[in-house]
Amino acid sequence: MMKLTNHTSPAAMAFKQGFVATLPMQLGVAPFAIIFGTLAAPSGLPPWAALAMSVLVYAGSAQFLALTLLAASATWPVIVLTTLVVNLRHALYSATLQGPLANVPFWRRAALAYFLTDETFAAVQSGLNQKVTRIDAFMLGSGLCNCSCWVVFTAVGILLGQAVPQLQHWGLEFAMVATFTGIVVSMLLTRAQLIAAIAAGLTALLAAALPYKLGLMLAVVAGVAAGMAAARFEPISKTQTA
Template sequence: MNIAIKKGLLDMLPLNLAVLPWGILCGSLAIQNGFSALEAQLMSLLVFAGSAQLVAIELMAKGASMITLVITTFIISARHLLYGLAIRNNMIDKPLKWRGPIAFFLTDELFAFSHHHRAYQGKLRLIYALVAGGSFYLAWNLWTLFGIVAGQFLPDLTNLGLDFAIAAIFIALVVPGVSNLPVFCACLVSGVTMLYFKWIEFEFGLVAAALLGMSTGYVLQAKEDKS
């Protein structure tokens, strides 16, 4: 058990540190948009979804309607439904005491550790997942707290380019998973079309680019499986 705990902590440590600018940005942005320190911290404690939190903060600050807030954050977080489906076969026979916490901790970062065919199989692997996911949760809330404090005493931190941490983390998570041509083409199509949609200022460009990328990967994988 000690080995699983130690490995979970060490494996997640680089991502715990890499998310520091993102957490600080989230905390400071909330403060600068009129959130109280308690509200900003509770968002990270209860929502625990970096990109959705940043968008929600911006929308709430601009007075967006509740329906706009719900739909937008749902679209942004919809990928977690796919994460759940991807590990479903490994988790379906586990008691709720395991499934509940792992579902809560199933971020992009933890999912990156879930590709091994024996992931979540056996008590030690479940402990490993909980420790890795739990350590990321603690780090995210700690960095959010730093951002809350900084946001009250320092000038606008959004001008420091901290949002680059978001792109950097996702690049680090995606690149190791590009192991075959269908996945590579899916990433390429998503990236190129997203740039195009951004250029023409298409409001739902992120969603459309993701769907095009997934469709490309699915079609190519299907052809590869038949051959």
């Protein structure tokens, strides 16, 4: 009698690994999405438009900023330009992943770009450190996990916002801060990365009062510059101490 065996393809295994690796981060994503859903109506955004924004824009910080600008009656060009500035960090993510995804067909890379968020980038970096062979499937699994959670809990927030007054003031955003702290700390493996994180953090604090979240971009530039400088001198110091 023939014995049947289950064969899991490398792509399916990588997809599952990416999905599972991103699950813990949803402890921070879910409360953040709920808050966005509750703030939509007070900002003048209809429920269907809030849900559509989470599907089409799919960028947490940019969506919150857009709500703030909508409530302040800002014009559409100002909203688009400001959210573009906030999301410029994704260009750095893309540049980092250009090498690992170089052999992936263009149409697949274009589709994966939709899922490129902070959480998925962190998960993919972890997958690369673990030598995952099908990193594109890994990224897809991570992205679907994060995206589905964001959209579903945006809908939950919209419903709760209508039933539970002042839910946005319950301090749920702390979960997102804790999650991002965990993401960043786990990725600080070298001295250059640690210096980059310190420089970016200090710059973000000092420039927090700048309008349109420009402090965020300054923090990115400062972190990249500090990290590159530290990485350049790191081999010299190792040679001298050898």
